[in-house]
Amino acid sequence: xxxxxxxxxxxxxxxxxxxxxxxxxxxxxxxxxxxxxxxxxxxxxxxxxxxxxxxxxxxxxxxxxxxxxxxxxxxxxxxxxxxxxxxxxxxxxxxxxxxxxxxxxxxxxxxxxxxxxxxxxxxxxxxxxxxxxxxxxxxxxxxxxxxxxxxxxxxxxxxxxxxxxxxxxxxxxxxxxxxxxxxxxxxxxxxxxxxxxxxxxxxxxxxxxxxxxxxxxxxxxxxxxxxxxxxxxxxxxxxxxxxxxxxxxxxxxxxxxxxxxxxxxxxxxxxxxxxxxxxxxxxxxxxxxxxxxxxxxxxxxxxxxxxxxxxxxxxxxxxxxxxxxxxxxxxxxxxxxxxxxxxxxxxxxxxxxxxxxxxxxxxxxxxxxxxxxxxxxxxxxxxxxxxxxxxxxxxxxxxxxxxxxxxxxxxxxxxxxxxxxxxxxxxxxxxxxxxxxxxxxx
Ligand code: SF4
Numbered sequence: 001x002x003x004x005x006x007x008x009x010x011x012x013x014x015x016x017x018x019x020x021x022x023x024x025x026x027x028x029x030x031x032x033x034x035x036x037x038x039x040x041x042x043x044x045x046x047x048x049x050x051x052x053x054x055x056x057x058x059x060x061x062x063x064x065x066x067x068x069x070x071x072x073x074x075x076x077x078x079x080x081x082x083x084x085x086x087x088x089x090x091x092x093x094x095x096x097x098x099x100x101x102x103x104x105x106x107x108x109x110x111x112x113x114x115x116x117x118x119x120x121x122x123x124x125x126x127x128x129x130x131x132x133x134x135x136x137x138x139x140x141x142x143x144x145x146x147x148x149x150x151x152x153x154x155x156x157x158x159x160x161x162x163x164x165x166x167x168x169x170x171x172x173x174x175x176x177x178x179x180x181x182x183x184x185x186x187x188x189x190x191x192x193x194x195x196x197x198x199x200x201x202x203x204x205x206x207x208x209x210x211x212x213x214x215x216x217x218x219x220x221x222x223x224x225x226x227x228x229x230x231x232x233x234x235x236x237x238x239x240x241x242x243x244x245x246x247x248x249x250x251x252x253x254x255x256x257x258x259x260x261x262x263x264x265x266x267x268x269x270x271x272x273x274x275x276x277x278x279x280x281x282x283x284x285x286x287x288x289x290x291x292x293x294x295x296x297x298x299x300x301x302x303x304x305x306x307x308x309x310x311x312x313x314x315x316x317x318x319x320x321x322x323x324x325x326x327x328x329x330x331x332x333x334x335x336x337x338x339x340x341x342x343x344x345x346x347x348x349x350x351x352x353x354x355x356x357x358x359x360x361x362x363x364x365x366x367x368x369x370x371x372x373x374x375x376x377x378x379x380x381x382x383x384x385x386x387x388x389x390x391x392x393x394x395x396x397x398x399x400x401x402x403x404x405x406x407x408x409x410x411x412x413x414x415x416x417x418x419x420x421x422x423x424x425x426x427x428x429x430x431x432x433x434x435x436x437x438x439x440x441x442x
Pocket of ligand 1: 159165
């Protein structure tokens, strides 16, 4: 049996797409190899949101090329956002690559392999321009009780630093009936937790035909009504589209978890304007207040960028202030990285690297201190945890996530997929620790 290996870079949407790529390859009769070296088909599902993933990919492809020189029948396939951004150029940049496809043309990989590489000329990117939801492809889920569910693709926003609209295209919402049918099927298969995925989940539904038009708040309520689904998560929302119906659905639906990832990016209204984020610092803080009033135990995490062109020390200080004021439970922090073809890459006043490095260090320090303070408040409480498996740091412990999306390492005897109550006894800035007290839901 020929075997494949998939390397995934980037976001949850790519994690979802990689599960589909694996499902597609298994439908073609391939098995999964534990490592790149043991595989006949090497697939790289790429990201290009910053420079770092591009550099990492180059190193991976150099290793793959060496493997191919040893075993010429090795197939090298590149998908995802970097492939979409480069298209045919990819084959001249990396001559060892056999087949390439974008986030909307994953099916091309199957056609190419299905044809044994024959009939589809090498060096042609994807097939046709018709984008398809990866959600229509077979899947290989990492965990049988959790599932990513794609509800839209693409993004209509124009954030000045972001390449996503260029590589993932305009926003297209999946039909509500298709989403609900998929989740009902997943629940029948034993899935307990679903994560609704989109570049901008809370603008879902706006482009649907009038006769089926609805909104994200209604979708949350409809998913909440599906038997067997105990937990609903979603990512990524945009603050500009976070409206009352979504907040009310989060507050009123039992299965919708008390966590929202709400990318802020900068605490300075001047920089937010230059980023084309379409909200101000004040509006973001009002939204946080409204969400917390409706969902008292809400956990909030965010994305933050330092060193955006033109960012002054005062702008940066405003970011630190908002982190303190909101009290984020966690944050992904990034150094601004110019992306070819984005508006920001051509902006004046690019911030020097040493200033960026200094700011990211100071930001991480504040983010970690605030998150540690937030997590310390959970000590002494009993949290419901969905068991995911053994702890990554201590095999004698179990690992799982609270409804607020915090990782918990704990003593207990539960099995993966079980919901258990855990008494929280200790905390760090990123995790909680404790011991199982009961099985919450059989
Ligand atoms: S909302 Fe902005 S940052 Fe997010 S994917 Fe769209 S353009 Fe990029």
